[in-house]
Amino acid sequence: METATVVAAPIPVADAAAKALEKKLLDLELPPFPAPAKKAAAAAAKVVAAAPKKKLAGGASGYVLEDVPHLTDYLPNLPSFPNPLQNHPAYSVVKQYFVNADDTVAKKIVVHKGSARGTHFRRAGPRQRVFFQPDEVSAAIVTCGGLCPGLNTVIRELVCGLHDMYGVTSVVGIEGGYRGFYARNTVELTPRSVNGIHKRGGTVLGTSRGGQDTAKIVDSIQDRGINQVYIIGGDGTQKGAATIHAEVQRRGLKCAVVGVPKTIDNDIAVIDRSFGFDTAVEEAQRAINAAHVEAESAENGVGVVKLMGRNSGFIAMYATLASRDVDLCLIPESPFYLDGKGGLLEFAEKRLRENGHMVIVVAEGAGQDVIARSMRLADAHDASGNKVLLDVGLWLCAKIKDHFKKKPNFPITLKYIDPTYMIRAVPSNASDNVYCSLLAHSAIHGAMAGYTGFTVAPVNGRHAYIPFYRITEKQNKVVITDRMWARVLCSTNQPCFLSTEDVEKAGQDDEEPIVPLVEGENSLVKAPPLMANAGDGAALCNGAA
Numbered sequence: 001m002e003t004a005t006v007v008a009a010p011i012p013v014a015d016a017a018a019k020a021l022e023k024k025l026l027d028l029e030l031p032p033f034p035a036p037a038k039k040a041a042a043a044a045a046k047v048v049a050a051a052p053k054k055k056l057a058g059g060a061s062g063y064v065l066e067d068v069p070h071l072t073d074y075l076p077n078l079p080s081f082p083n084p085l086q087n088h089p090a091y092s093v094v095k096q097y098f099v100n101a102d103d104t105v106a107k108k109i110v111v112h113k114g115s116a117r118g119t120h121f122r123r124a125g126p127r128q129r130v131f132f133q134p135d136e137v138s139a140a141i142v143t144c145g146g147l148c149p150g151l152n153t154v155i156r157e158l159v160c161g162l163h164d165m166y167g168v169t170s171v172v173g174i175e176g177g178y179r180g181f182y183a184r185n186t187v188e189l190t191p192r193s194v195n196g197i198h199k200r201g202g203t204v205l206g207t208s209r210g211g212q213d214t215a216k217i218v219d220s221i222q223d224r225g226i227n228q229v230y231i232i233g234g235d236g237t238q239k240g241a242a243t244i245h246a247e248v249q250r251r252g253l254k255c256a257v258v259g260v261p262k263t264i265d266n267d268i269a270v271i272d273r274s275f276g277f278d279t280a281v282e283e284a285q286r287a288i289n290a291a292h293v294e295a296e297s298a299e300n301g302v303g304v305v306k307l308m309g310r311n312s313g314f315i316a317m318y319a320t321l322a323s324r325d326v327d328l329c330l331i332p333e334s335p336f337y338l339d340g341k342g343g344l345l346e347f348a349e350k351r352l353r354e355n356g357h358m359v360i361v362v363a364e365g366a367g368q369d370v371i372a373r374s375m376r377l378a379d380a381h382d383a384s385g386n387k388v389l390l391d392v393g394l395w396l397c398a399k400i401k402d403h404f405k406k407k408p409n410f411p412i413t414l415k416y417i418d419p420t421y422m423i424r425a426v427p428s429n430a431s432d433n434v435y436c437s438l439l440a441h442s443a444i445h446g447a448m449a450g451y452t453g454f455t456v457a458p459v460n461g462r463h464a465y466i467p468f469y470r471i472t473e474k475q476n477k478v479v480i481t482d483r484m485w486a487r488v489l490c491s492t493n494q495p496c497f498l499s500t501e502d503v504e505k506a507g508q509d510d511e512e513p514i515v516p517l518v519e520g521e522n523s524l525v526k527a528p529p530l531m532a533n534a535g536d537g538a539a540l541c542n543g544a545a
């Protein structure tokens with residue numbers, strides 16, 4: 001197995017942050033870096049029955065590798081073989097096709113002269129030695145959770161990549177999500193059977209929520225002799241994959257468990273963006289365009305578009321920025337209110353008086369607290385445990401109509417467009433297709449090289465193997481105290497609705513330390529308020545790009 005090593009940085013870093021990190025590593029009693037083989041083997045012998053531990057290794061200048069498990073962690077005597085890719089005519093001409101054993105990818109790309117080198121992940125890609133022979137591999141693919149453009153492209157490329165790059169011919173599909181492992185027969189997948197599926201939306205394997213029974217799933221994996229499992233799904237799915245991996249390891253099975261992150265909401269932490277997101281934003285433009293045309297053509301026309309985004313408003317945010325026709329963008333991360341000074345209804349009236357029309361984009365998870373309060377409804381949950389959302393689109397339309405009904409001299413025409421399922425049921429666009437294909441290849445290389453218990457994804461533009469716990473510990477959300485949200489507020493010129501307390505609360509989740517800016521030079525605090533009516537938090541919303 002590869003041992004990660006650190007190339008010592010030529011930076012004489014000894015600042016507080018680096019020291020703190022180094023102390024943290026010492027406190028954790030990590031193995032020296034690189035870990036000596038005999039210590040690793042001894043540790044591996046013990047791990048068989050235990051739950052997988054975090055694999056952290058430290059290096060110079062505050063460097064930390066958050067490594068992923070490897071089959072040899074608990075099966076130390078596994079044989080390895082030369083990677084068959086070295087004889088592949090397509091790849092043999094590439095100068096350095098195999099990734100360097102020591103390559104890692106930095107989690108944080110913006111650094112300062114004295115900052116610690118920080119967290120790194122193992123770089124994805126083909127290794128010189130593999131731990132599976134082609135005719136030994138029995139792979140399974142499953143898709144779980146909601147639909148997302150690109151699912152079929154990933155399935156296709158997993159099948160074709162295994163076949164074309166490594167000569168693997170035994171690949172099955174698990175139908176209908178996690179429960180398909182124990183409730184359904186498998187379906188054989190061949191390059192011929194998956195040919196052309198990338199041009200279709202949805203997933204040819206079917207998907208579901210709920211039904212994650214780890215013991216039954218691993219029984220099925222064991223009974224069927226599956227030794228590579230590719231699990232495509234969102235945050236819930238990756239949590240399920242982590243428990244499957246833990247059980248596989250506990251039973252000492254030679255089976256690589258690989259997560260491929262799927263989320264139309266882009267709510268998976270650490271990774272750059274998820275596949276299908278680009279397609280969804282593009283598709284959302286069509287709905288926003290329609291809303292704009294309708295609104296512009298009527299007297300005091302209001303177009304309301306509801307977009308997906310359960311807890312994270314990325315689709316709404318990017319669709320708004322891309323469109324430039326949007327007057328108001330509402331996302332789950334940013335609370336809003338309807339009535340009174342600085343409220344949504346006052347803003348709508350003002351915008352209609354100025355422009356004669358307006359477009360509102362609302363993410364489905366926005367304003368859930370306000371709606372629940374006004375309707376006094378109890379929480380409901382779906383089969384996976386996700387909160388069932390109240391329909392913010394219909395609610396908002398009703399509130400706007402009610403408000404203007406009370407103003408007989410101010411008639412409005414409101415059109416509501418709900419393209420939620422349309423934006424996720426379409427096939428992936430060209431850029432997502434390329435993304436999905438490369439992602440599938442990285443997943444295959446990792447499994448063939450014996451890595452397991454990881455999610456594969458781009459981090460700062462490079463594919464990396466990320467341990468499950470990193471992906472599942474928190475959701476990716478729009479940081480409303482960050483520049484990107486400020487850009488939206490600046491482009492729509494909408495009120496930010498936030499009180500000082502809201503901003504402080506939002507800032508608590510920030511990963512980046514706030515560096516005070518020089519007042520008078522680049523300070524934004526002194527800038528004039530963005531909106532005359534923006535209430536309490538107005539001055540805090542001036543962080544334009």
Ligand SMILES: Nc1ncnc2c1ncn2[C@@H]1O[C@H](COP(=O)(O)OP(=O)(O)O)[C@@H](O)[C@H]1O
Pocket residue numbers: 144145146177178179208209210211212233234235236237238239240241243262263383384385386
């Ligand atoms: N905390 C969890 N632990 C184990 N399995 C989970 C967990 N949360 C969700 N799952 C399972 O993962 C699958 C998909 O989850 P879901 O939340 O519906 O979609 P997504 O993975 O896209 O977020 C379901 O089968 C669900 O039972």
Ligand SMILES: O=P(O)(O)OC[C@H]1O[C@](O)(COP(=O)(O)O)[C@@H](O)[C@@H]1O
Pocket residue numbers: 144145146147234235236262263264265308309310364382424
């Ligand atoms: O109707 P369904 O299938 O529950 O899907 C709705 C949900 O699916 C999503 O697209 C995201 O689902 P996932 O977590 O499965 O990726 C949300 O935006 C939305 O709330």
Ligand SMILES: [Mg+2]
Pocket residue numbers: 145234235236
């Ligand atoms: Mg989810």
